[in-house]
Amino acid sequence: MNVDREYPCDAVPIPAGLFTLLEGYQWARENVGESGGAVYRLHGKTGAPDLFLKHGRSAVAGDITDEMVRLRWLARHFPVPIVEGFIATQDEAWLLMTAVPGQTAYQFLDAQPDARVGIVEALATFxxxxxxxxxxxxxxxxxxxxxxxxxxxxxxxxxxxxDDFDDEREGWTAEQVWKAMQGLLPMPSDPIVTHGDFSLDNILMLDGEVVGCIDVGRVGIADRYQDLAILWSCLGEFDPSLQQRFLTQYGVTDLDRRKLQFHLLLDELF
Known part of the structure; x- marks a missing residue:
C-alpha cells in the first residue's frame, strides 16, 4: 500500500479473545476512512493472510457493530471481508476481518492515468x-x-x-451544512439497496475489475444518489470528465442536481 495511506505502529492492547488470532502479526495503522475509530492492517505473519482490525469507543463502537451485522448479510450477495472475530462491551467494539485482495480504486486511478476510463466503467458496473x-x-x-x-x-x-469539509464548504460550520440541507427538503426518494459510503477508498480492484467493497456500516435502503453523489465527488478529484463517464455508464441520463447536492451536504456530517 502507499506509505502515505498507512504507517507502521506497535501492537495495541486487545481483548484476550483476539490475542491468539493476532499473535505474530506486524501492525500498521490506516490513515484513510477511520471515521473516528482506528483501523489496523495486520500483515507479515508467515503462512497467514493479512487481516484488518477496527476498534472504536462510544458512538464509533455502535458503528462498528452495524458494520459487523451488515458484513454478514452482504456476504450473501457480494465479496466482502469475512468476519473472523467480534467483541463488544458496553462502550467499546473490536471487529477483525479478512483482507479483500487487490488495491483500492483510488490507488488504481492514481497509478494508471491511461486506464482511468476503464476503471470508472468497472465502478459503474459494480x-x-x-x-x-x-x-x-x-x-x-x-x-x-x-x-x-x-x-x-x-x-x-x-x-x-x-475542518475536513470539502473545498466548496471550507469555513462552514456543521449548522450551516444542516441549514443548507433543510433548504433542499422535501425531495422524492428512489429506494434501493445502497452501500452508503461508496468512495474510491472503499472499493477494491484487481486486474481492472472490482473484486469487493469494504466499510459497509452504512449499507441499507436509501436513495441511489446516496452512492452516486459520493463517488461522483471522488472522481472530480481526478478529472471532471470521469464524473460524466461514470454517470453515463451507470445509466443516469438526467442528473438530479438537487439530490446530488443534498447527499454531498449530508456526507459532510459523517
Missing part, C-alpha cells in the same frame, strides 16, 4: 449490480430521514469534523 439487490431482501434502513436523525445527533454531540 454499482449497478449492488443497486439491483432486491429491496425486499435488505433488513437495513439508511434513507435520508434516518441519516438526518443521525446527523443531528452527531452535530449536537460535537462529532462533526468541520
Amino acid at each position: 454499482l449497478r449490480r449492488l443497486h439491483a439487490i432486491p429491496v425486499s431482501e435488505c433488513p437495513f434502513t439508511s434513507d435520508h430521514a434516518y441519516r438526518l436523525a443521525r446527523a443531528r445527533e452527531r452535530i449536537d454531540a460535537g462529532l462533526v469534523e468541520e
